[in-house]
Amino acid sequence: MRIISLHVDGLKKAAEQGLFEWLNEEQADVVCIQNTLDREYKLPDSVLYPDGYNGYFFEGETDDYSGVAIYTRELPKAIMTGLGFPGCDFQGRYIQADFEHVSIGSILFPKEDAFHSLEDKLAFQQEFLSHLKKTRRKRRDFIFCGNFEAAHKTIDVANWRQQQDESGFLLEERAFLDQVFGPVGFVDAFREANFGENQFTYWPNEEARRRNSEGFRFDYQICTPDLRQFVVESKILKNQVFSSHAPVLVEYEFDDE
Template identity: 30%
Template sequence: MTTTPTARRSRATSSADPVFQSPVEITGRCSAGSAQQPPEHRKGAPVGEAADFPHRIVDPKQTGATRIASVNVNGIRAAARKGMGQWLASRDVDILALQEVRAAPEILSPLVTGFAEQAGAQDPETHWHVHDHEAADKGRAGVAILSRTAPVATRTGLGDGRPEDDGRWIEADYELGDGSVLTVVSVYVHSGEVGTLRQEHKMRFLADMREYLPQLADRADHVLVLGDLNVGHTELDIKNWKGNVKNSGFLPEERAYFDEFFGEAGYVDVARSLAGEVPGPYTWWSYRGKAFDNDTGWRIDYHMATPQLAAQAANPRVDRAADYSLRWSDHAPLVVDYQLP
């Protein structure tokens, strides 16, 4: 694991509701086959605003809350072209974990600068501190953490430089108001495929996580692990779970690791704890067929928190696009507000 002081890595660019909801349910959602109607296309929306900013989501943040989000962008350049900047400008996010960035730092930072400019403000608080862990194999994997305030330290890598670790794990430490430290992780677990080397890498990575997560919890005051973990933990996490019991992403041996993450390792599945025992809410849908329109999805994106931090979580949202044509990734952001000390 590589540790990097903030001064060397930072590139600063110029609740109480326990029910898990999607903003689409709040702002209006198109049914399959209906005319496209972005979230802001509703009575009372300012003339021109809906058409100009179809990716905006209205969800005011509670006073004093820290909004933390995670999303697999499926390539940051494509996401930026398709409307990610509009989404980010409207969400008042304080910390954002990205996975599958697939871009070098010299590409990522200007894109993030563009996101800040889309917010339409010159205040430095609209700018981001950007930290990333790029994969050696260009155009693959890559994780990053964006934050309004600079972390006091960052670290990259989960293992000892093994191939399965490349561009998949980054940590950032933030000093909180009471002097304690919050460690935020952005992680991207391999997608895998049964019988392939990728699946072997995935299983080794999950084993490394099982070993390391308790150590991280012992070392830090608060820990929040964010990312695309590419595993549905229970039958509630996959719409078509019966058809996937022999596929990577829902294998018993993969799910057993999550039993340990949320058991002996001491972490809390924040989204599930707030949603209760209900199907989903899903965060990934295949581009094939009508998976998105029919909500035939997988819940494979997580907020994993140490218990004291999880107790301060509220207002969870899956920012599912209002229409297939408005998707800027095959994943939807998972957004949660935390009352930090």
């Protein structure tokens, strides 16, 4: 199963830039999209019903803000939206597709900006951490894909010494990821197959992206520990430009494939 996660900064715009043609070339089975920035009813049929995919969407209560989507080749058994707390559900930040043995979610964390404080972001982290703990008690596997708006380790940040006081690499933000990949027991699927340095998914401008400088690895696929053995490939597709974030591809070879 090839899963691609991508923060698009506008789904309609990404489609106009050839998103779905590229996804077919990549033979993606599941595509997790964040920051759709549009209402479902405003999207053209080419985005709602792209060739080869079933599309599902979750939007916030405010127009042109946030929003997530998930596209699947195989029909899922169920679709779930929201995580049960206002910071997620009112802003359209989570959607999940359930298959026979695995559930795959697309999630968008808030970033510290004019609309959200650092406290908002940290509160969202804690709510999601509680959700992750609950999933570990369930008898099925999970993959959560999305923009977590935080880099974990120094290898995940360019010029990390200069970034320690910047949002996205604060100790408070990184402590959440320490919990996710530590006591809670989730796995950074990307790092199961790719140990390279300078593996970034976000850059503040085009020049930084071209030079692969000033980057952060904000975008993750995290999975329950039983799935780590099935990760066979992971890569960041830096040269495929749909937004300020790069697509993250992870391939899983499940036993029943």
